[in-house]
Amino acid sequence: MVRKAAVMTVSNGSYLQGQPNGRLPSMDSRQPQEKVVLKKKVTLLRGISIIIGTIIGAGIFISPKGILKNTGSVGMSLTVWTACGILSLFGALCYAELGTCIKKSGGHYTYILEAFGPLPAFVRVWVELLVIRPAATAVISLAFGRYILEPFFMQCEIPELAIKLITAVGITLVMVLNSTSVSWSARIQIFLTFCKLVAILIIIVPGVIQLIKGETQHFRNAFSGNDASIMGLPLAFYSGMYAYSGWFYLNFVTEEVENPEKNIPLAICISMIIVTVGYVLTNVAYFTTISAGELLLSKAVAVTFAERLMGSFSLAVPVFVALSCFGSMNGGIFAVSRNQTIKSLLHSEFLLQHPLTMIMLFSGDLYSLLNFLSFARWLFIGLVVAGLIYLRYKRPDMPRPFKVPLFIPALFSFTCLFMVALSLYSDPVNTGIGFAITLTGVPAYYLFIVWDKKPKWFRKLLGKSPGVLVYILCRVYCPIV
Numbered sequence: 001m002v003r004k005a006a007v008m009t010v011s012n013g014s015y016l017q018g019q020p021n022g023r024l025p026s027m028d029s030r031q032p033q034e035k036v037v038l039k040k041k042v043t044l045l046r047g048i049s050i051i052i053g054t055i056i057g058a059g060i061f062i063s064p065k066g067i068l069k070n071t072g073s074v075g076m077s078l079t080v081w082t083a084c085g086i087l088s089l090f091g092a093l094c095y096a097e098l099g100t101c102i103k104k105s106g107g108h109y110t111y112i113l114e115a116f117g118p119l120p121a122f123v124r125v126w127v128e129l130l131v132i133r134p135a136a137t138a139v140i141s142l143a144f145g146r147y148i149l150e151p152f153f154m155q156c157e158i159p160e161l162a163i164k165l166i167t168a169v170g171i172t173l174v175m176v177l178n179s180t181s182v183s184w185s186a187r188i189q190i191f192l193t194f195c196k197l198v199a200i201l202i203i204i205v206p207g208v209i210q211l212i213k214g215e216t217q218h219f220r221n222a223f224s225g226n227d228a229s230i231m232g233l234p235l236a237f238y239s240g241m242y243a244y245s246g247w248f249y250l251n252f253v254t255e256e257v258e259n260p261e262k263n264i265p266l267a268i269c270i271s272m273i274i275v276t277v278g279y280v281l282t283n284v285a286y287f288t289t290i291s292a293g294e295l296l297l298s299k300a301v302a303v304t305f306a307e308r309l310m311g312s313f314s315l316a317v318p319v320f321v322a323l324s325c326f327g328s329m330n331g332g333i334f335a336v337s338r339n340q341t342i343k344s345l346l347h348s349e350f351l352l353q354h355p356l357t358m359i360m361l362f363s364g365d366l367y368s369l370l371n372f373l374s375f376a377r378w379l380f381i382g383l384v385v386a387g388l389i390y391l392r393y394k395r396p397d398m399p400r401p402f403k404v405p406l407f408i409p410a411l412f413s414f415t416c417l418f419m420v421a422l423s424l425y426s427d428p429v430n431t432g433i434g435f436a437i438t439l440t441g442v443p444a445y446y447l448f449i450v451w452d453k454k455p456k457w458f459r460k461l462l463g464k465s466p467g468v469l470v471y472i473l474c475r476v477y478c479p480i481v
Helices: 044-055 059-071 074-101 108-116 118-152 160-180 182-212 233-244 249-256 260-289 292-297 301-309 311-339 343-363 366-394 407-426 428-439 441-450 456-464 468-477
Strands: none
Touching (some): 044 249, 044 260, 059 074, 059 118, 059 233, 059 260, 059 292, 059 301, 059 366, 074 233, 074 249, 074 260, 074 366, 074 407, 118 160, 118 301, 118 311, 118 343, 118 366, 118 428, 118 441, 160 311, 160 343, 182 260, 182 301, 233 366, 233 407, 249 260, 260 292, 260 301, 292 301, 301 311, 366 407, 407 428, 428 441
């Protein structure tokens, strides 16, 4: 049963503790008697490694086809890759301002709670649990399943059922590992992070060598091809921003960063420049060897590239890419396990996330799932940054050690919200389902949080059931999003 706590009123009007009457908890007030101060162990170099390590993963092997398909030409696809890198830098700088002026844990949830109150904050948690996290795991896992099977099906098409079955095994393995031994999961993650970097380098280095040799035929008339449509733009945006997602994770350890006012912005700028250059070079490497048409026909672009260029060594590429995807799967689930303080919530994580992920895995393909989760993800990230602008006017006296020019949050939030709205026309089925599930968070808020005269049988059900309702309530009162 969720414990009721006294509501604390403060001068700035923020919500600090949770009650069923519509108030949600702030992350820094669950222990009002003692404040635990974390040691500042995250240096500038460690901050850079955190951001780069969380961004680089499956996205660079999933997104090239999605971006090219929705832009129509090599030149436009490289432009979108660069634009998404710059936009991600803008978003990260906005989160840097929020992280240095709102020094509370919780990330997106806390920022929305401070700016707009408990209802949108609850809905953000709701869609994180029901849409974003399981769909993101399914997307990464499908990439893992395809690449891990590639060495066994080099001469023929991989059956889709085989991909989904091996994917289901991989998801189950990762979730069981994180539910039983967080320490082993952390040890494995170090090795998998190394595999991520190897997977990128064994594509970039040969590609640069090809470029030096003058293999530029696929860059001639780079902007010719199928005309880019404005309706395809949001789907290209979703693919590109998916590859860069992860830039906000440094905000979850703001309290541990040395000299955060200086090191957080520096870490963000340096790491985003490195990642953007790396991603653009990876795509340039692809086009030194394969044409735009061949990339669109490829089921696994890194494998197609390796087969053309590396001969017998090409077998190593799908292995390293699969391990990179597995590292992204493990890292996402490990991040949740690392922050849990109640062991029973780890079992709730498995009980809810595993079946939801399985449902999404067997009901959709990689790109439909990507559009489905991206609607909710970028809707709320755009809302968070819009909240930064709102807080500038609502609370002008709030200390802001780091402050971005106003045009940066304005451009970022407008782009996110515009692309989200436009995607309802570009892919009405998948984004429409995401929108509908998001709307269900509103009645759920009034049912679980506002309604304080719940009948005895309903409270008993919440107290004993290991299912969805208890899980949602536990996570709202102990949010790790």
